[in-house]
Amino acid sequence: MGKSNSTTIDVDSLRSSIRDKSVRVIDIRKEEEYKQDHIPGSVNLPLATLLSDDSPEKIVQLVNSFGIDDETPVVVYDNTFGALASRVAWTLEYIGHSDVSLLDVTFDTWKKICLETTREINDYPKKEHSIKLRPEILATANYLETAKKKNGSILVDNRERLNYLEQHIPGAINIPYRMLSSSEKILKPKEELKRLFQNRNISSDSELVTYCGSVGTLSGLGYYALKKAEMGNTKLYVHSFKEWKSLEKPTETQESAHYWDLSAE
Numbered sequence: 001m002g003k004s005n006s007t008t009i010d011v012d013s014l015r016s017s018i019r020d021k022s023v024r025v026i027d028i029r030k031e032e033e034y035k036q037d038h039i040p041g042s043v044n045l046p047l048a049t050l051l052s053d054d055s056p057e058k059i060v061q062l063v064n065s066f067g068i069d070d071e072t073p074v075v076v077y078d079n080t081f082g083a084l085a086s087r088v089a090w091t092l093e094y095i096g097h098s099d100v101s102l103l104d105v106t107f108d109t110w111k112k113i114c115l116e117t118t119r120e121i122n123d124y125p126k127k128e129h130s131i132k133l134r135p136e137i138l139a140t141a142n143y144l145e146t147a148k149k150k151n152g153s154i155l156v157d158n159r160e161r162l163n164y165l166e167q168h169i170p171g172a173i174n175i176p177y178r179m180l181s182s183s184e185k186i187l188k189p190k191e192e193l194k195r196l197f198q199n200r201n202i203s204s205d206s207e208l209v210t211y212c213g214s215v216g217t218l219s220g221l222g223y224y225a226l227k228k229a230e231m232g233n234t235k236l237y238v239h240s241f242k243e244w245k246s247l248e249k250p251t252e253t254q255e256s257a258h259y260w261d262l263s264a265e
Contacts, residue, residue, distance in 0.1 A: 007228040008104035008187060009075055011115060014039075017073065024068050024124070028078040028085050029107065037117040039077065039103075039110065043124070047084045051215055056095050056131050063092070067124025070097065077103035077110075082186030083177065086220030090236055096132030102224060104185045137223075139209045139235040141247055144169065153207040158222035159241070169211065169244055170252040173200055177218040180225040187221070193229035204231050211237035211244075 009017075017023035018041050025042035027034050034044040043066045050059070068074060074092060078084040085102050092100045103110075111117060139147070147153040148171055155172040157164050164174040179196065182188045188196070202208065208226055212218035216238040226234045237244075245251065 006101055007224050008185075009101040010104050011110065011113070014075055014103060015115070017075070023073045023075055024066060025103075026066065026074060026076045026085075026088065027107070028076060028080075028088050033079070035119065035121070037111075037119055039107070040116055040118045040120070041122055042077075043122055045088060047078075047087060047217075050088055050091060054091060056133060059091055059095050060129050060131055063095070063097070063129045064126050067127050068097070069127040069129050072099070072127070074100045075103055076100065077105075077107060079107040080217075081106060081177075081181055081221070082224075083217040083221045085186075086224050087215065087217045090137070090216070090220050090223055090238075094134055094137060096130060096134060102186060104187065106186065109184065136233075137235055139211075139237040141237075141239070141244055141249060143235075144209060144237060144244075145249070147207065147209060150207070153209070154202055156202075156208060156210045156219075156222055156226075157241075158210055158212045158218040163213065165254040167241075167245075167251045167253055169241065170250055172211070172252075175200065175222065177212070177221050180221055187225050187228055190228055190230070193225050197226065197229055197231065202226075202231065206231065206233070208234045209237050210234070211240040214240055214242040216240055 025039055027038045027042045027044050028047050030046050031044055045062060074097065076085040076089045082102055089100045089102055144155065155169055157168050157172040157174045158177045161174060161176050180187055208231055210219035210222035216236055219236055219240060223234055223236045
């Protein structure tokens with residue numbers, strides 16, 4: 001597969017990489033779902049396992065146990081429109097893994113187009129991955145407070161429209177996660193995403209921070225949508241609105257909004 005800066009990988013490319021044994025595939029679904037069937041060669045990392053301790057040291061332990069070193073190309077998939085896979089892929093990026101992509105379809109779609117699955121549980125020799133943290137892709141609550149004062153910094157709320165209207169971080173714009181996907185793929189084509197963001201006055205030189213409700217899944221998908229549209233300086237506020245509220249930071253309500261307006265336009 002080689003070094004990849006692409007956000008997503010299509011099924012044909014992944015299948016040939018699996019045949020070449022040149023990729024490590026990570027399935028983010030629950031263990032019982034993984035055991036029923038999964039993409040051949042994949043290993044299982046339920047999102048709950050990652051979230052129970054997502055310290056860099058613990059993540060590297062998991063990565064090592066899957067036989068992933070700094071050079072191993074990784075593809076992540078889920079069955080939840082790409083949001084859970086996005087959260088895991090971002091975490092791998094954060095610890096310094098540069099070659100990680102999202103499978104551009106869900107597992108259900110993989111099966112619907114009659115691609116091969118297996119029940120075989122895969123075990124790989126342990127590897128040693130380094131930790132080279134990338135703080136530039138992480139946003140914290142304190143960072144947001146300073147970023148809001150900077151020109152050209154845009155906060156993107158990827159929650160449902162009604163959640164946003166009810167309460168959001170002051171100054172945030174709403175791009176609900178559902179607007180990012182197509183009927184078949186977890187993310188729309190690059191040019192469509194570019195148009196969507198341009199219509200929101202988001203340019204490639206903006207500093208962008210995505211957030212959602214609690215653990216950075218919907219906003220993880222938002223993060224990768226921005227990356228796919230080649231928006232360079234993008235960060236994820238991992239702990240999202242739940243933490244913001246718990247810290248009693250200021251929030252904003254869209255008083256003038258029509259509550260029946262469920263679009264983001």
